[in-house]
Amino acid sequence: MIVYFPEPYENELYYSLLARYHSYSTDIAASSTLRELSGTTKRINFDVPMGIDNLISKIKKFSNLYSKDYFIQYHTIIPIIKPFRKLEWIENLKKSDFKGQKSNLFGNTEKDVKSKEHLYYCSECLKEQLEEYGEGYWNRVHQMPGIYVCTYHRKALSEHFINIRNNKEINFYLPKIEESYKMQKNYNEYVLTSLLNLAEDVEYLLEKNFDAFPEEYYYEKYVTLMEIKGIAYPVLQRENRLKSLMTSYYPPEFLEILNSDLNNSSWLPKFTSNKIVNNLHPIRHLLLMRLLSGSARDFYENEYLYKPFGTGPWICMNPLADHYLKKVVKKVDVSVHGLNRTIQGDMKCSCGFIYRVRAWEQSPLDIKYFNNRIMQKGHIWEQKFNDLIEHKLTITEISNIIKMSRPTVSKILRDRKKLTKTDLKEEEKNKKVNKKTSEYKEIWLDLRAKHPKYYRNELNNTNRAVYTWLRKYDNEWLEANSPKIKKRNYVRKIIL
Ligand SMILES: [Zn+2]
Ligand SMILES: [Zn+2]
Numbered sequence: 001m002i003v004y005f006p007e008p009y010e011n012e013l014y015y016s017l018l019a020r021y022h023s024y025s026t027d028i029a030a031s032s033t034l035r036e037l038s039g040t041t042k043r044i045n046f047d048v049p050m051g052i053d054n055l056i057s058k059i060k061k062f063s064n065l066y067s068k069d070y071f072i073q074y075h076t077i078i079p080i081i082k083p084f085r086k087l088e089w090i091e092n093l094k095k096s097d098f099k100g101q102k103s104n105l106f107g108n109t110e111k112d113v114k115s116k117e118h119l120y121y122c123s124e125c126l127k128e129q130l131e132e133y134g135e136g137y138w139n140r141v142h143q144m145p146g147i148y149v150c151t152y153h154r155k156a157l158s159e160h161f162i163n164i165r166n167n168k169e170i171n172f173y174l175p176k177i178e179e180s181y182k183m184q185k186n187y188n189e190y191v192l193t194s195l196l197n198l199a200e201d202v203e204y205l206l207e208k209n210f211d212a213f214p215e216e217y218y219y220e221k222y223v224t225l226m227e228i229k230g231i232a233y234p235v236l237q238r239e240n241r242l243k244s245l246m247t248s249y250y251p252p253e254f255l256e257i258l259n260s261d262l263n264n265s266s267w268l269p270k271f272t273s274n275k276i277v278n279n280l281h282p283i284r285h286l287l288l289m290r291l292l293s294g295s296a297r298d299f300y301e302n303e304y305l306y307k308p309f310g311t312g313p314w315i316c317m318n319p320l321a322d323h324y325l326k327k328v329v330k331k332v333d334v335s336v337h338g339l340n341r342t343i344q345g346d347m348k349c350s351c352g353f354i355y356r357v358r359a360w361e362q363s364p365l366d367i368k369y370f371n372n373r374i375m376q377k378g379h380i381w382e383q384k385f386n387d388l389i390e391h392k393l394t395i396t397e398i399s400n401i402i403k404m405s406r407p408t409v410s411k412i413l414r415d416r417k418k419l420t421k422t423d424l425k426e427e428e429k430n431k432k433v434n435k436k437t438s439e440y441k442e443i444w445l446d447l448r449a450k451h452p453k454y455y456r457n458e459l460n461n462t463n464r465a466v467y468t469w470l471r472k473y474d475n476e477w478l479e480a481n482s483p484k485i486k487k488r489n490y491v492r493k494i495i496l
Pocket of ligand 1: 122124
């Protein structure tokens with residue numbers, strides 16, 4: 001029976017708790033302590049709370065706080081992975097009591113951000129811990145992949161000598177002050193700043209303890225941010241433009257430390273599908289977030305909207321509307337130009353007038369060939385234009401009023417005439433067809449009355465012309481007014 005359990009310190013790694021318990025226990029063998037606390041004798045997995053069910057059953061008498069979720073949230077590195085996985089990921093881990101978990105929770109490959117092979121600690125933090133509590137412990141933040149600095153003391157961490165990935169022995173270590181200065185790196189100012197920023201973003205994720213986000217969340221937010229940065233289009237160049245932005249933003253040594261330099265191969269998502277984004281290592285997500293939005297906090301807490309044309313309202317460009325040049329247009333449809341893949345906006349006014357603006361154009365009044373940008377003139381324009389013609393205005397007068405050149409006005413008038421002519425012709429033709437169809441229907445009904453016993457095919461043969469016409473112009477009527485189709489008697493061939 002356990003008569004004592006150390007009270008966890010802030011951000012203390014789960015393993016550190018077991019190690020501290022061991023340092024007070026009378027058990028000399030670490031394996032006995034591990035068995036007692038976690039119910040297992042397997043090698044230690046530093047990423048997960050090993051045997052958490054067993055431990056809670058033994059220590060819950062010491063505090064109501066102790067639960068599986070409590071240890072996961074405050075004493076493991078899981079909160080930085082959880083927001084990037086599906087909800088089932090953590091649920092399944094919890095259900096299985098973290099059994100059968102590989103020694104690396106990130107499941108990363110050679111090319112990914114490397115998980116740490118050693119435990120890390122800050123020598124300054126350790127000094128303070130020793131002064132305040134008389135003992136040191138492992139801070140979970142310092143064990144995260146990519147974290148090599150203490151944000152509190154703004155200096156490099158020390159690396160403990162034991163390799164936690166290869167070590168098969170069960171042992172409990174705690175940081176020691178006399179070892180701390182040997183394994184401490186020096187980073188230049190730029191690298192240090194980048195490392196500190198990344199550590200701050202990791203701390204933000206720990207503080208928030210987010211659950212899984214919807215599948216499209218990251219993809220959509222990154223794309224919006226790329227749009228705002230002006231690197232989203234053309235789509236096929238997103239990855240390259242993102243790469244240039246990233247290599248100019250982060251010092252190369254910093255990206256190398258994270259195994260994320262972009263010299264030889266690119267780990268950047270292509271951003272043509274959201275699945276690829278969801279496979280990214282959490283640290284690489286944080287790199288993207290800071291690059292595109294300033295920090296993880298900004299990324300998660302701000303809503304980003306891509307508004308290449310500002311917030312509006314925009315002016316109406318319909319010279320025939322009462323509100324010409326007034327800011328009354330409230331709707332803009334943003335799209336990507338089919339050929340050159342640039343951003344364009346269709347300004348849709350309530351008067352029916354629609355004009356197109358490109359993303360870099362400041363004002364529609366500066367567009368040189370504005371007539372080419374009129375996508376739709378709308379009902380008000382058409383109505384007023386008809387009035388002008390009815391009042392017998394000259395082409396020059398019309399041209400002045402509708403703000404179009406004289407040749408354009410002439411063309412509009414010519415097109416209208418052509419249209420009216422074609423309309424008339426079409427109408428005439430329809431009349432003829434309808435007349436003939438009615439006549440043929442009469443003939444067809446007469447034929448049916450004359451030959452009441454005829455099957456469909458026999459009746460068709462009596463007047464092919466009528467049948468073909470009706471089939472073409474009113475098949476529905478023909479179907480409803482035709483006799484049955486004669487069923488054929490098929491003779492089944494018997495093959496012997
Ligand atoms: Zn520190
Ligand atoms: Zn308008």
